[in-house]
Amino acid sequence: MHILMIECNPNGIAGIANALELGHDVTLVSVDPDFYLSVSPLTEAAYAHPNCQVVKSEQAFSLDELTDLARRLHEAKPIHGVTTYSEYHTVHTAAVAEALGLPGMSVDGARNARHKHLTRTTLAGTGIRQPRFAVATDPAEVEAAVREVGFPCVAKPSDGTASLHVLHLKDEADLREYLAELAQVADYGRGVVRIPEIVIEEFVTGELISVESCVLAGGEVVNLGLTDRSLSGFPYFIEMGLTYFSGHPLQEELFAATTAVLNGLGVDFGFIHTEWLLGPDGPVLCEVNGRLAGGIVPTLMEITSGVDPYLEVIRQALGERPELAFPRETTASGHWFGSPVAGTVEAIGFDALTDLPGFHSALGYKKPGTAVNRLSRSNFDWIGHIIFTGGDRDEAAKRCQDGLDRIDLRLSVEVAR
Structure with a gap:
């Protein structure tokens, strides 16, 4: 069977290695395949495996470009499954699986989970207990969102992961520092472009x-x-x-x-x-x-x-x-x-x-x-x-x-x- 892996994560290289060991073919699409060589001792052997194909694509984070690439790979060698271990690429995986008619999560479901502002707004009023929140669609709106929720609060990019740029804000000084820091963040590296939405949430202890x-x-x-x-x-x-x-x-x-x-x-x-x-x-x-x-x-x-x-x-x-x-x-x-x-x-x-x-x-x-x-x-x-x-x-x-x-x-x- 042929598996298309859309990016990965450092520990997930073990999954690629296991699939290869079982006799599957694996194609890894990545903006920066060398990144995985520096973070996992399993990567070098996986890349050298005769059933492993590594495709470097600068457009791996573009849904349209990635879907076109997946179709070309599928034509050259039929793909039987599409997956990822990467938080940044769950929507991409769902979209490619849908395009190829393969098992996968609905694109809307993947997007609702991936983007924290969509999680909050989709579940609002459903009875699910959530913190009070406000969504800023532009950095200029963050201050107003903080005023709406009040201090102390938590600020987080809607599409972040690994607690990156997530901060507890206790006062005006924290807010100014956070806005200055966020202004310097256009992407998360490896081709992952940040969306503009910021979620401001009530600080919940526990x-x-x-x-x-x-x-x-x-x-x-x-x-x-x-x-x-x-x-x-x-x-x-x-x-x-x-x-x-x-x-x-x-x-x-x-x-x-x-x-x-x-x-x-x-x-x-x-x-x-x-x-x-x-x-x-x-x-x-x-x-x-x-x-x-x-x-x-x-x-x-x-x-x-x-x-x-x-x-x-x-x-x-x-x-x-x-x-x-x-x-x-x-x-x-x-x-x-x-x-x-x-x-x-x-x-x-x-x-x-x-x-x-x-x-x-x-x-x-x-x-x-x-x-x-x-x-x-x-x-x-x-x-x-x-x-x-x-x-x-x-x-x-x-x-x-x-x-x-x-x-x-x-x-x-x-x-x-």
Whole structure:
């Protein structure tokens, strides 16, 4: 079978590698294929595989150009499935699947999930609990939107991801700084152009938790499990730790609300990641991602369930019924880490972790000689992660916390004189 992968993400290269191992042909379309060589140790071997074709296209983010390219690829070698692991390309994937008559999410559903302002406006008045919000369609309208919602509030680009340019605003000074920063952001890199809409939302306090789901062909929503999340870097929102598990006291309410959200948005196919804030009055919808959870969540799902979600995404795109990653006895927890200061990586070592109870794996993302920023603004500041298992959520998470102290991170830092 021939799979068209429209961009990817660093961890998603594992899905491409798995598909190749199973004998599938994979064509990856990317604005910058070399990017994946720098972020995943699996990329070089995947690119060298005889069944892998890498197509570099400067127009991969243009729906019309991408659809034309997909039709040409399909004529040369019939495509049987279209998918992505990239948040930026979920609408593109849906559009190409529709154009080729292949399984996929409705384009409207993909767009409603992808663009946060459409999520908010589509669900307004449906009974889904959301924060008070206002949408600015132009940077000049942001100040008025903040006035409407009031301080404190959260500002976020409608099409952002990885907490990039998401900021807690407490006063006028924060607002001025945010507007100045946003004025410099025209795109997210790798050909991804930012849309103008900015969402201003009421600041809701409470635990952040996500529901991992799969919408089967025909629109049946199956909720799989929960991923808790710890945040750092306030007033920015950087995800630092997480555990994939089952059994939260609000699980049934969260599952029912997630089903209502996906149905309301028209999200009718694929693995979906829906985030909730557990506010004082109950769960409040944070956002919906119309694709498999990012980061190391799929790895935690596989450890906990025995099912590889990356591979199931591909199987579903090929028209097969995916195997579903329900949590079982073992609980997996992960924690990212970054640098306390800007500098250049000399070494990242994990030898002191390997004998700790529950240690599963660890990975440093930066090679020696790589310059890194201080962990401060977004998930892009991560420089590695560790994963531990335990008998339950608390044990697995505690083992991760203990393991952080054993990481050997060495940096060279310029000292001001």
